[in-house]
Amino acid sequence: MNTTPFPRLLGDIGGTNARFAWLSRPGAALSDVRSYRCAEHPTLEAAIRQYLHEQGGENPAACALGIANPVDGDQVRMTNHHWAFSIRELRQGLGLQRLEVLNDFTALALALPALPAQELQQLGGRSLSEAERTRPHAPLALLGAGTGLGVSGLLPAAGGQFLPLAGEGGHATLPACDDEEDAVLRLLRQEFGHVSAERALSGPGLSNLAWAAARLRGAVAERLEPAAVINGARAGDADCQHAVGWFCAFLGSVAGNLALTLGAQGGVYIGGGIAPRLLPELRASRFRERFEGKGRFAPFLTPIPCWVIDSPVSPALLGAARALEQM
Ligand SMILES: Nc1ncnc2c1ncn2[C@@H]1O[C@H](COP(=O)(O)OP(=O)(O)OP(=O)(O)O)[C@@H](O)[C@H]1O
Known part of the structure; x- marks a missing residue:
């Protein structure tokens, strides 16, 4: 059984644009979809905090991020942008019970049959x-x-x-x-x-x-x-x-x-x-x-x-x- 809690923050982090969405409860549709220019934020966490502020200030309990680089271990470094971070530190910084970080096209692949x-x-x-x-x-x-x-x-x-x-x-x-x-x-x-x-x-x-x-x-x-x-x-x-x-x-x-x-x-x-x-x-x-x-x-x-x-x-x-x- 999946015990991952709500609300959930979702992200698609490309080399130019970072897009976020909100999932408030089981069965709900994605809401509050917003896009940010990566270059306008010093770190991924800063972009996420900007989104959370604009979204209404509620803290997510869980988060999944598709990001444009290989994901192998705790340290993440983007291929076509300078953002780099530790998954463990990001999870702690945002107070998340669960954080999944996966490649952006691995995430997109999961969505294909549902398009x-x-x-x-x-x-x-x-x-x-x-x-x-x-x-x-x-x-x-x-x-x-x-x-x-x-x-x-x-x-x-x-x-x-x-x-x-x-x-x-x-x-x-x-x-x-x-x-x-x-x-x-x-x-x-x-x-x-x-x-x-x-x-x-x-x-x-x-x-x-x-x-x-x-x-x-x-x-x-x-x-x-x-x-x-x-x-x-x-x-x-x-x-x-x-x-x-x-x-x-x-x-x-x-x-x-x-x-x-x-x-x-x-x-x-x-x-x-x-x-x-x-x-x-x-x-x-x-x-x-x-x-x-x-x-x-x-x-x-x-x-x-x-x-x-x-x-x-x-x-x-x-x-x-x-x-x-x-x-
Ligand atoms: N009108 C346009 N016509 C063609 N290319 C464009 C246009 N506007 C932006 N681009 C280019 O599209 C690219 C960004 O594409 P996309 O929106 O898929 O970005 P991304 O998700 O951040 O990228 P990625 O996931 O590949 O890292 C940039 O190279 C940008 O210069």
Whole structure:
């Protein structure tokens, strides 16, 4: 029996945004969802205290935080932001009876079967009934570009349970599929050494790709903000259009690799803040061609649906709530 007390504080802590929600009692819906810029708070605890103050001053009895870094032991250090803390000290500081800290995409994986159909935008593959989608009998794959690239999966287990994966697949090597992508990788390798998937598939990755497009035509390149790359592409800027095209193609390649690796016949979910902003471009791009383009294993991939998660509220918060029920 789960004896974790209420009220519960839930958090989704990314490299740019920290989002919090409140769960007042069993069976209640998440409430008081608020988002904070990480850069505007010196520590995670300071951001949490700001939220608790704005939420009404009540102290949570339990808390689950999905956070964008590997979680291994008491000391937590974010990959793409300077926040670092001790789980034990945070639990004591906030007076919590229970604190769970897990990777943000591990938390998001826990939420996948519960996502409402209207928050999923399908990119190819077969149509699934709601029963097939929400009670999958095969692994689900998850990846998402935001400040970094999160990667996870959800494996069905005995008794209707699900096991979420805690990996760091965003730091696996970025694959190139044609000469142009070879040239992009060569440039990025000169810049970064090892070129992880995150070097292309993230907000900063979009900036890297636009920079690479300019460099490849011999221009002196400046770094654009990710939003400026998307806006530039829509306004007809050739470097930005190349960047967005490569982003979508690389996302398809990496998603296809993940689906093959996990045997993700239950579908591939694409989270993070970038993909929902690029939906028209993703639909018109080589995403699906690259997802399926795995030689003899194209027939394995062709039926697999991919969905972009387009939720008004960060679904990792729902996953964090599940972590307190399940773990
Ligand atoms: N309008 C926009 N278009 C494209 N990218 C944007 C836009 N606004 C913000 N971004 C970029 O999106 C990224 C943040 O994405 P997201 O909201 O998923 O962040 P996060 O959850 O803090 O990240 P993560 O979980 O990956 O650490 C940043 O790189 C930011 O520059």
